[in-house]
Amino acid sequence: MELLxxxxxxxxxxxxxxxxxxxxxxxxxxxxMAQKIGTTLGQLTLDLQELTLLFPEIKFSPDKxxxxxxxxxxxxxxxxxxxxIAGTMEVRLLPLLLFEKHDTQTQLADALYIxxxxxxxxxxxxxTFFRVQNIKIxxxxxxxxxxxxxxxxxxxHFLREIRPSQESSFLSMEQxxxxxxFLYDYFRHNQAEESYGLRNRLFRSLLVAYIRQKSxxxxxxxxxxxxxxxxxxxxxxxxxxHLTSQLKLNDPQGMRLPDLMWLTYGNFQLVNQGxxxxxxxxxxxLTNLSCFIENYLQDAATEFAxxxxxxxxVAVYYRFLQDNLELRPQITPVVLAHRPIDxxxxxxxxxxxDSTQKITEFITDYCxxxxxxxxxxxxxxxxxLTLNELPETVFGPEELNILLMSNLDPSHTQKxxxxxxxxxxxxxxxxxxxALFSEEEMMFDYFSKYDLIISTFTLAQxxxxxxxxxxxxxxxxxxxxxxxxxxxxxxxxxxxxxxx
Numbered sequence: 001m002e003l004l005x006x007x008x009x010x011x012x013x014x015x016x017x018x019x020x021x022x023x024x025x026x027x028x029x030x031x032x033m034a035q036k037i038g039t040t041l042g043q044l045t046l047d048l049q050e051l052t053l054l055f056p057e058i059k060f061s062p063d064k065x066x067x068x069x070x071x072x073x074x075x076x077x078x079x080x081x082x083x084x085i086a087g088t089m090e091v092r093l094l095p096l097l098l099f100e101k102h103d104t105q106t107q108l109a110d111a112l113y114i115x116x117x118x119x120x121x122x123x124x125x126x127x128t129f130f131r132v133q134n135i136k137i138x139x140x141x142x143x144x145x146x147x148x149x150x151x152x153x154x155x156x157h158f159l160r161e162i163r164p165s166q167e168s169s170f171l172s173m174e175q176x177x178x179x180x181x182f183l184y185d186y187f188r189h190n191q192a193e194e195s196y197g198l199r200n201r202l203f204r205s206l207l208v209a210y211i212r213q214k215s216x217x218x219x220x221x222x223x224x225x226x227x228x229x230x231x232x233x234x235x236x237x238x239x240x241x242h243l244t245s246q247l248k249l250n251d252p253q254g255m256r257l258p259d260l261m262w263l264t265y266g267n268f269q270l271v272n273q274g275x276x277x278x279x280x281x282x283x284x285x286l287t288n289l290s291c292f293i294e295n296y297l298q299d300a301a302t303e304f305a306x307x308x309x310x311x312x313x314v315a316v317y318y319r320f321l322q323d324n325l326e327l328r329p330q331i332t333p334v335v336l337a338h339r340p341i342d343x344x345x346x347x348x349x350x351x352x353x354d355s356t357q358k359i360t361e362f363i364t365d366y367c368x369x370x371x372x373x374x375x376x377x378x379x380x381x382x383x384x385l386t387l388n389e390l391p392e393t394v395f396g397p398e399e400l401n402i403l404l405m406s407n408l409d410p411s412h413t414q415k416x417x418x419x420x421x422x423x424x425x426x427x428x429x430x431x432x433x434x435a436l437f438s439e440e441e442m443m444f445d446y447f448s449k450y451d452l453i454i455s456t457f458t459l460a461q462x463x464x465x466x467x468x469x470x471x472x473x474x475x476x477x478x479x480x481x482x483x484x485x486x487x488x489x490x491x492x493x494x495x496x497x498x499x500x
Contacts, residue, residue: 002335006125007088013039013047014054014084022077023346027070055080077343082162089114091162093122098155098208100141100215108142133334141215148212148219152262153325154334155208156201161336170207178246179206182232182239189236190229192271201323205263210247213259219266224258226265228278232257268325273318285328286321288372293320296366300386303362304393307426316389326381329372341384348387348394351484352491355394359386391425398494400428400487403450407457408473419475420454424487451490454483 004012016037021028034044048069052058058080061070085091092112102108109119127137133154135146144151171179183202192198212218232240240257243249249257263269267279267286280287297317301308308316325331349356363382367374374382386393404420406413410432417430424430431450447453447466456473459466469486471479 100143228275352394395427405455
């Protein structure tokens with residue numbers, strides 16, 4: 001069940017409009033949009049006016065001749081959707097349940113400036129939403145109780161997607177600095193991957209665990225002996241003492257430092273390949289998942305004719321298992337209104353509909369043969385990982401030769417090559433110009449070997465008949481989106497087909 005489904009109908013409509021504009025492009029046909037969203041043209045016009053009032057940064061430019069609306073200065077979709085949803089009473093109530101500062105529904109109603117009867121209806125909505133996760137709303141104080149792992153997972157996603165700017169407001173400056181310093185030193189000592197995303201995830205999970213532990217909510221763990229990470233009390237006694245002092249971990253409530261790092265101590269988040277190797281013999285769920293993923297990758301390589309060197313296989317296998325919380329069979333994640341994985345899959349379906357459909361069918365068939373019968377959420381995650389880590393699967397047998405040219409230094413061209421090669425997979429071969437040409441005809445012959453020429457500068461007019469793609473020197477997401485469109489066109493040309 002999605003959090004969006006319990007929000008007000010008006011919020012759902014506005015969110016649907018923003019989603020449609022985001023995925024279909026800035027210029028859309030109103031009639032088609034109204035039909036897709038399931039509303040009337042009159043209501044759509046009112047909703048578009050409402051969006052401009054809520055977000056003055058958005059400007060709609062109507063084109064009556066073509067019956068279109070164009071966003072001339074759009075915000076990012078994540079920014080708008082999080083602000084739109086964060087203002088609803090349902091979402092405003094959730095942090096209050098996290099902090100447990102109110103004993104009764106009457107006190108909650110006063111905090112939200114609504115009537116007690118309206119608060120009762122909100123509570124009923126949330127109870128229905130959380131029921132599938134074995135989570136209940138209890139009183140005195142008003143709080144979430146039940147599956148602690150699911151509660152922590154929910155609030156980590158909640159802070160990431162709905163309230164991303166409010167994480168630090170839950171802590172004092174000294175507490176935030178102590179957490180950041182500890183995470184940086186401790187995980188660097190244990191040779192964790194240098195990743196901004198990983199550090200953010202660990203910080204967020206530590207923050208949620210800290211808030212939960214303050215109210216005596218612990219993960220049920222008999223011991224916290226980690227099979228890979230060294231004991232922080234031994235490796236970093238000063239940082240642990242400072243963190244303990246700032247967070248008051250040594251108070252009578254009995255708060256535990258390892259429990260704060262539940263993602264890594266529970267092996268839900270792997271810090272590197274050494275961590276994975278050390279836990280396979282001790283974590284039964286991860287071992288079973290490892291066998292499933294290993295067999296899946298072997299079958300996918302055969303199905304899609306993937307020629308992967310052993311080093312690539314090992315790296316992909318690790319990344320499939322690296323963030324494995326949602327792949328655990330006993331975990332059913334609470335789905336929020338919007339998730340990055342949904343954006344990625346929607347765009348993949350839009351760019352490569354045939355290939356994505358084929359991969360989806362392969363995953364469904366593969367999972368149905370499994371004894372565990374994975375959930376639909378599991379299948380979606382598996383599709384996301386496949387498209388993200390094995391982008392070759394979307395190209396089919398076609399191989400593309402692409403030339404890169406930059407007006408900056410050669411090292412920059414090489415960096416562009418590495419970035420694009422990782423993003424588009426081994427079926428797209430990226431090359432750079434080896435040297436200057438002594439004759440113009442030699443350059444023409446060289447250019448003719450390529451399906452596409454990506455350049456950071458405009459070529460002379462007599463090169464216009466070559467397939468040229470202009471790109472900024474430093475690759476942006478809009479550039480990648482345009483390039484995906486161009487790649488799709490090239491694939492259809494090679495196949496002799498045309499996209500619908």
